[in-house]
Structures are given as C-alpha cells and as structure tokens.
Amino acid sequence: MSPSNTVPANQHPNRRPLYLLADIGGTNARFAFVEPDNPLPQPIANYAVEDFPFFDGVLNQLEADWLELQSQNAVLERACLAVAAIPEQREISFTNNAWRFTAASVATRLGCEQISIINDFAAMARALPELKAEHLEAIGGGEAVANKPMVAIGPGTGTGVASIVFDQTGAPIVLAGEGGHVDFAPITDIEAKILGRLRAQFGRVSIERLLCGAGIMNIYRALSEIRDLPAVHLTPEAVGASAQQGEDSLASETMNTFFSVLGSAAGNLALTLGARGGIYLAGGISPRYIDLLRKSDFRARFLAKGRFADFNGEIATFVVTHPDPGLLGAAMICLEDGGDGR
Numbered sequence: 001m002s003p004s005n006t007v008p009a010n011q012h013p014n015r016r017p018l019y020l021l022a023d024i025g026g027t028n029a030r031f032a033f034v035e036p037d038n039p040l041p042q043p044i045a046n047y048a049v050e051d052f053p054f055f056d057g058v059l060n061q062l063e064a065d066w067l068e069l070q071s072q073n074a075v076l077e078r079a080c081l082a083v084a085a086i087p088e089q090r091e092i093s094f095t096n097n098a099w100r101f102t103a104a105s106v107a108t109r110l111g112c113e114q115i116s117i118i119n120d121f122a123a124m125a126r127a128l129p130e131l132k133a134e135h136l137e138a139i140g141g142g143e144a145v146a147n148k149p150m151v152a153i154g155p156g157t158g159t160g161v162a163s164i165v166f167d168q169t170g171a172p173i174v175l176a177g178e179g180g181h182v183d184f185a186p187i188t189d190i191e192a193k194i195l196g197r198l199r200a201q202f203g204r205v206s207i208e209r210l211l212c213g214a215g216i217m218n219i220y221r222a223l224s225e226i227r228d229l230p231a232v233h234l235t236p237e238a239v240g241a242s243a244q245q246g247e248d249s250l251a252s253e254t255m256n257t258f259f260s261v262l263g264s265a266a267g268n269l270a271l272t273l274g275a276r277g278g279i280y281l282a283g284g285i286s287p288r289y290i291d292l293l294r295k296s297d298f299r300a301r302f303l304a305k306g307r308f309a310d311f312n313g314e315i316a317t318f319v320v321t322h323p324d325p326g327l328l329g330a331a332m333i334c335l336e337d338g339g340d341g342r
Contacts, residue, residue, distance in 0.1 A: 015073050015074060015075040016035065016073060016074050016075070017035070017036060017074075017075055017076075017077035017078075018033045018034070018035060018074045018075065018076055018077065019033060019034050019035070019036070019076075019077060019078040019079065019080065019331075019334045019335070020032075020033055020076055020078070020079040020080070020110065020112070021033060021034060021041055021079075021080055021081075021082075021327050021330045021331055021334060022079070022080070022081040022082060022083075022327075022330070023082045023120060023123060023324065023326030023327050023330060024049075024081060024082065024083045024084065024094075024099075024120065025049075025084040025096070025097075025120055025156065025157055025158075025326075026049065026084055026094065026095070026096030026097045026156070026157030026158055027048070027049055027050075027096075027097075027156070027157045027284070028046055028047065028048060028049060029046070029047045029048075029049055029052075029058055030043075030045075030046045030047075030324060030326070030327055031043075031044040031045050031046075031047075031062055031065075032044055032324070032327045032331075034331040034334065034335065036335065039130075039328075039331050039332060039335055040331070041324065041327040041328060041330075041331045043324070043327075044062070044065050044066065045061070045062065045065045047061060047062075049097045049099070052099075053098070054099065055099040055100065055101045056109075058099075059106070059109055059110075076110060076111065076112050077112070077114065078112065078114040078115070078116075078334060079106070079107075079110055079112045079114070079115045079116070079334075080115075080116045080117075080118065080330045080331075080333055080334035081106070081115070081116070081117050081118070081330075082118050082119065082120040082122065082123035082326050082327075082329070082330045083117060083118070083119065083120055084096060084097075084119075084120045084157070084158060084160065085119070085120075086119070086178070087117040087118050087119050087122075087176075090102060092117060095158055096157045096158045097157075103115055103117050116333070116334065118176070118330070118333060119160075119162065119176040120160060120326055121152055121154060121160035121161060121162035121176065121282075122162050122174045122176035122329070122333070123325075123326045123327075123328075123329035123330040123333060124152045124154060124160065124162060124282050124320075124325055124326050124329055125150070125151075125152050125162035125163055125164040125174050125175070125176070125329065126164060126172065126174050126329035126330075126332045126333050127322070127325040127326070127328040127329030127332065128150045128152060128164055128277075128278075128280055128325075128329075129150065129164065129172060130328055130329075130332060131320065131322055131325065131328075134321075135320065135321050135322035135325075136280075136318040136319070136320060136321065137287075137290055137318060137319040137321055138316065138317075138318055139281070139293065139294065139298065139299060139317040139318060139319060140299040140302075140316070140317055141278075141299075141312075141313065141314065141315050141316040141317050142313075142314045142315065142316055143316060144276075144277050144278035144316045144318075145276040145277055146277070147166040147170050147277070148166075148274070148275070148276035148277040149163055149164070149165045149273045149274055149275045149276065149277050150163060150164050150275060150277035150278050150279075150280065151163040151266075151269045151270070151273055151275045151277075151278075151279050151280065152280045152281075152282050152320070153179070153180075153262070153265065153266055153269060153279065153280070153281060153282070153283075154281065154282035154283030154286075155211040155212050155213075155215070155258075155262060155281075155283045155284075155285045155286065156212060156213065156282075156283030156284040156285060157212060157213060157284075158180055158208055158212050159179075159180030159181075159206075159207060159208040159211045159212050159215075159283075160179075160180055160282070160283065161177060161178070161179025161180055161269065162174065162175060162176050162177060162179075163175045163269075163273050163275070164277075165273075174333070179269070180206065180207060180208040180211070180212075181206045181207075181208055182206060182207055182265075183204070183205070183206060183207075184198075184205045184206060184207045184209060184210060184261070185264075187260075187264055187301065187304070188260075190223075190226065190257070191257070191260075191261070193222070193226050194210075194218075194219060194222040194223070194226070194257070197221075197222040197225065197226075198210075198218055198222065201218075207261065207265050210257075210258065210261050211258070211261060211262055211265065212285075213236040213284075213285065214236070215258070216236035216239055216240070216254060216255070216258055216285075217235070217236055217239070219254045219257050219258055220233065220236075220239050220250065220251070220254040223250055223253055223254055223257070224250060227250060227253075229249075229250045231250070233251065236285075239251045239254055239255065240255060240285075240288065240289055240292070243255040243289075243292055244289070244291060244292060255289065255292045255296065256292075256295075256296045256297060258285075258296075259289075259292065259293050259296035259297065259298040260296060260297040260298065260300075260301045261301075262281070262286075262298060263296075263297060263298035263299060263300065263301030263302040263304075264301045264302070264304070266279045266281070266298075266302055266317065267301060267302040267303065267304070267305055267312050270302070270311075270312050270315045271305060271308060271311070271312065275315055276314070276315060278315065278316040278317065278318055279302075279315060279316070279317045279318070280317075280318050280319075280320050281293075281317065281318065281319045281320065282320040282325060286319045286320075287319055287320070287321050290319055293319065298317075299317065302317060
C-alpha cells in the first residue's frame with residue numbers, strides 16, 4: 001500500500017479501482033474496501049486500538065492485510081476515514097485513544113491522493129437510510145417517516161451524535177457535530193446527587209460522562225456512595241452482566257439510570273431536530289443490553305417532555321444492530337464524493 005505499489009488508477013487503466021474505508025473509534029479500528037459500482041463494504045480487518053500504541057502500527061498491519069487485494073489487479077484510488085474526532089483538525093487527535101495523524105501523512109503512506117476524513121457519527125448518520133429492517137430493533141413509538149430528519153446517538157467508548165436530513169429531491173445531507181459533549185441536566189433527585197459527585201471530580205459534566213462505558217462506572221461509583229453499598233464491580237461489562245442476572249440492586253439501578261439519561265438525551269434530540277424519521281441508538285452498549293433497555297425508563301424519559309410529550313410519542317426509537325454501520329455510511333459518503341476531501 002506504499003506509494004511504490006499503489007498509484008493513481010488513471011495510470012493503470014486496466015486495474016480495477018478500490019476505495020478504502022475506515023471506521024476508527026476509541027476501541028476498534030475497522031477497515032474495509034468498496035468498489036465504485038458496489039456500495040456494500042467488503043471487510044479487510046478489525047483491529048483493537050489497544051494493540052497499537054501508534055497509528056503507524058495499524059497502517060503497517062493494514063498494508064500486510066491489503067497485499068492479497070493488491071494481487072487481485074486492484075489499485076487504491078480513494079480513501080474515506082471516519083474518525084471519533086474532530087475531522088477539521090490539522091492533526092487528528094482522539095478523545096478516547098492516543099493515536100495522532102494528519103490527512104497528508106496518511107495520504108502519503110497510502111499512496112492515495114484522494115482522502116476524506118469525516119466524523120465517525122457522520123458516517124453512522126449517513127448509514128441510517130440504508131439500513132434494512134433486520135438491522136433495527138424497535139423500542140417504541142410510531143413509524144419512521146421517510147425523508148424526515150433521522151438522528152443517531154451512540155454510547156460506546158464515548159458518545160457520538162449526528163443526524164441526517166433530506167432536501168426537496170430526497171438527497172441526504174449529513175449534519176455532524178459533537179452532541180455528546182452537551183451539558184448533563186439531571187431530572188431526578190438521585191441524578192442531581194450523581195451530578196454533584198461528578199462535578200466534584202470533573203468540573204463541567206457532559207452527557208458523555210454518563211453515556212459511555214466509563215460513564216456506566218461513573219454512575220455505578222456515585223450510586224455506591226449515595227446508597228452506601230459496596231462497589232464490587234470493576235468494569236462496565238461486569239456491571240451490565242450483573243444487572244442482566246437481576247441479583248444486584250446497585251448494578252440494576254446503574255443500568256436503569258444509564259438508559260434513563262439516554263432517554264432524556266434522545267428525547268431532547270427528537271425535539272431539537274424534529275426527528276420524525278426516527279431516533280437510532282448506535283454504539284456498542286445499547287445492542288448488548290437490549291433486554292435492560294426495554295425494561296428501563298428509557299422510553300418514559302424520552303416522552304417526559306411536558307407539553308410536547310405527544311410530539312415525541314409519535315417518534316420511533318430503534319437500536320441499530322447492523323455489525324458495521326459506520327463502514328456502510330463511509331462507503332456511501334465515499335461513493336458520493338462526500339467528506340472533506342483533504
């Protein structure tokens with residue numbers, strides 16, 4: 001994949017062009033490719049971020065995994081990297097991992113002149129209209145309305161938020177942002193006490209301090225102090241598993257609080273964007289704990305919007321169960337010549 005073996009497709013007209021896709025978060029870096037006439041991503045590899053201290057190490061491994069494709073008379077023509085970071089930065093730096101790189105350095109390393117860097121949840125949002133019924137788990141509300149705003153919110157390693165709207169012709173327009181970093185506003189007295197403890201620790205408290213894997217632990221430890229109960233679990237996975245077993249009141253309250261706060265945040269997004277196309281819960285946590293989500297106060301809090309409870313009541317909420325929606329969205333953006341093109 002170095003410049004010596006990957007050159008512009010117009011210099012090799014008999015080689016089939018491929019587009020490289022990446023979905024890089026705080027925990028995983030997924031790579032795939034797509035062909036210009038086929039929007040379905042073909043997987044290359046899924047790397048654990050913790051296995052690679054530097055991004056160059058990932059590119060080294062990717063180059064090795066790419067060799068088989070290179071032997072199939074293919075040439076890398078374009079790349080689209082969806083990152084859990086602000087894509088407009090000169091140097092891409094992540095909130096939840098230590099990797100750093102620039103678009104220019106990656107373009108040089110890949111030997112690819114056309115490179116786009118986009119927000120990972122922009123890719124997620126772009127995937128929403130492409131998802132089939134089998135990749136969605138309905139949680140409540142009415143029917144999603146075609147060509148109306150759709151919103152993705154995804155608790156995982158961090159909290160991603162993005163939306164997609166449509167112009168008069170039905171063409172999609174992705175609205176990216178950093179909605180995971182809006183202020184956390186408690187609704188219940190217990191949440192106010194949790195906020196007090198998190199404010200003492202962090203100062204300002206965003207919803208991401210609660211709505212991610214580390215956020216589960218923040219809630220759990222705060223509730224441990226509030227309830228004067230021992231915090232025996234050390235990981236969010238352990239808290240979630242204990243809550244699923246139903247034998248640990250502290251773990252169960254933690255997960256219900258997590259999904260309640262998620263419901264409030266999702267409900268606010270529904271009001272803000274008029275999301276009659278639906279609210280879509282993505283990321284790694286909601287699909288893993290659909291049973292706890294269904295039993296939680298998520299939907300009640302989604303609806304608890306005073307005079308606009310009926311407005312939100314018509315809005316459908318779903319869990320995204322597609323294995324790689326970020327790559328699917330990146331493929332659509334890449335094929336549509338979207339992204340920053342840097």
